[in-house]
Amino acid sequence: MHPVSLLALLTSTASAATIHPRQSTVNQAVIPKSFGVTAGAGRDTIQVGSCVGANNKPIPCFCPPAPNSPDFLGKLTKALTDGFIFSRAQVAIPITLAKFNDAADTSVETxxxxxxxxxxxxxxxxxxxxxxxxxxxxxxxxxxxxTTGRADGDASALGNSG
Structure with a gap:
């Protein structure tokens, strides 16, 4: 291949990568700032070894992770990228990483x-x-x-507000 052709090919490939970058992480702007419950709150008040979730239901004390937790974000990214949670499609993810990340799409369905x-x-x-x-x-x-498609869901009346 002629050196000029190779240079043109590499330049066009680099330009295409700039125009359509491969998404590799979730867009945190589309994730609620709080899940409505604080992990570890109400330890042992309802059930020994459990903490308090919405409507005073017992939950594991590590739940939920913070919405900006690297562990949560990493697992969410992996699931969205793979299309399912496990190596088999038992728990299929209903949305792609690209669609999940599209902050301009605030539709109820999305x-x-x-x-x-x-x-x-x-x-x-x-x-x-x-x-x-x-x-x-x-x-x-x-x-x-x-349920509603509203991203500003107020769950403060449900109990353990986080």
Whole structure:
């Protein structure tokens, strides 16, 4: 190949990468600042070894992780990138990373899909066994978002407000 052609090819490839960068992390701007519950709150008040979730339901004391937790963000990114949580498609993610990250899309449907994906990641948080993680009552803001599509879901009346 002629050196000028090679240079043109490399330049066009670099330009295309700049125009369409590969997304590798979630856009935190589309994630609620709080899930409505603070991890560790109300330890042992309802059930020994548990903490308090929405509507005074017992939850594991590590639940929920902070919305900006590197562990949560990493697991959410992996699930959105892979399209499912485990190596088999038992827990399929209903939205792609690109669509999840599109902050210009504030539609009810997209917000519901975002909430569903975040809840699925929380409910399977240890990524070793399906359903082992944080129950939905540990993230009532996501429950409101999943039901209504409103990303500003106020869950303060549900109990442990975080």
């Amino acid at each position: 917000n519901k899909l975002r909430a569903t994906a975040m809840i699925q990641v929380l409910q399977n948080f240890n990524l070793t066994q399906q359903g082992v993680g944080c129950p939905g009552v540990s993230a009532p803001v996501l429950g409101v978002m999943q």
